[in-house]
Amino acid sequence: xxxxIAFALALFVVSTLGNPAAASWASSASGAATARADTIVAPxxxxxxxxLLLGKSVTLNWSPANSWAGxxxxxxxxxxxxxxxxxxxxxTTYSTPALSSGTYYxxxxxxxxxxxxxxxxxxSKIISPLTCS
Amino acid sequence: MLRxxxxxxxxxxxxxxxxxxxxxxxxxxxxxxGSAAAQSSASIDSIIAPDTSAADLYPGAVMSVxxxxxxxxxxxxxxxxxxxxxxxxxxSPVCAxxxxxxxxxxxxxxxxxxxxxxxxIAPQSSGTYTLTTRMLATAGNGCxxxxxxxxxxxxxxxxP
Numbered sequence: 001x002x003x004x005i006a007f008a009l010a011l012f013v014v015s016t017l018g019n020p021a022a023a024s025w026a027s028s029a030s031g032a033a034t035a036r037a038d039t040i041v042a043p044x045x046x047x048x049x050x051x052l053l054l055g056k057s058v059t060l061n062w063s064p065a066n067s068w069a070g071x072x073x074x075x076x077x078x079x080x081x082x083x084x085x086x087x088x089x090x091x092t093t094y095s096t097p098a099l100s101s102g103t104y105y106x107x108x109x110x111x112x113x114x115x116x117x118x119x120x121x122x123x124s125k126i127i128s129p130l131t132c133s
Numbered sequence: 134m135l136r137x138x139x140x141x142x143x144x145x146x147x148x149x150x151x152x153x154x155x156x157x158x159x160x161x162x163x164x165x166x167g168s169a170a171a172q173s174s175a176s177i178d179s180i181i182a183p184d185t186s187a188a189d190l191y192p193g194a195v196m197s198v199x200x201x202x203x204x205x206x207x208x209x210x211x212x213x214x215x216x217x218x219x220x221x222x223x224x225s226p227v228c229a230x231x232x233x234x235x236x237x238x239x240x241x242x243x244x245x246x247x248x249x250x251x252x253x254i255a256p257q258s259s260g261t262y263t264l265t266t267r268m269l270a271t272a273g274n275g276c277x278x279x280x281x282x283x284x285x286x287x288x289x290x291x292x293p
Binding site for chain 2: 026028031032034037068
């Protein structure tokens with residue numbers, strides 16, 4: 001009996017030593033990744049020119065801001081705002097609908113979802129029945 | 134005379150048998166006894182550290198980031214899965230929690246591929262893993278120019 005137990009123990013020891021991979025080594029890891037957000041930039045270099053075809057409209061041009069942003073063109077009749085009229089575009093140029101006589105002030109800002117940039121520089125045009133300057 | 138000889142033979146046989154049994158027992162005893170030495174190492178948890186950061190996220194953007202996972206153990210390992218990550222809420226200005234996320238790397242019992250294609254992390258070495266990161270299209274204006282930390286966990290097993 002004692003011999004049998006001893007022999008069985010010996011077999012167990014040998015089998016264990018000879019097969020360490022039988023154990024399953026598992027662990028875990030924790031930590032973090034990081035990410036940074038960009039900043040939406042105001043358009044620059046806004047200029048305006050008159051277009052007298054099909055009524056008096058104003059064509060605006062500006063330098064691009066972020067490549068991933070669109071633009072909101074805004075205008076009104078008060079220098080510095082408010083600018084109650086607006087239109088959206090993905091281009092860096094925009095022509096307004098025909099405007100009635102008056103002095104108009106224009107700005108452009110970049111937009112992507114809820115991200116809005118500051119206004120560009122302001123430009124203006126004076127529209128009269130016969131001229132646009 | 135003959136009887137006494139017979140008795141002697143029987144006695145000798147018995148003695149021999151006992152001696153042999155003892156020897157066998159001794160043999161078994163010596164074979165079965167002794168000490169075994171086995172070295173075992175408890176598994177050590179790993180650390181996930183940022184490597185390259187997704188730069189210049191904007192609403193709706195999808196980009197890549199990489200993380201480094203180390204193997205402090207004395208045996209090679211594979212990373213079997215990496216959890217999804219989600220940014221915490223930021224204040225001043227407000228940027229809602231979950232504005233930036235990373236996709237989970239689905240579980241693979243054979244191990245996830247590192248950025249270079251290998252699966253196994255050598256003992257006391259590290260591996261680099263690529264994750265897809267996204268900014269919500271509805272991310273608020275307060276999320277501009279911010280740095281986001283995305284907590285992650287991973288499961289690791291010994292390399293087959």
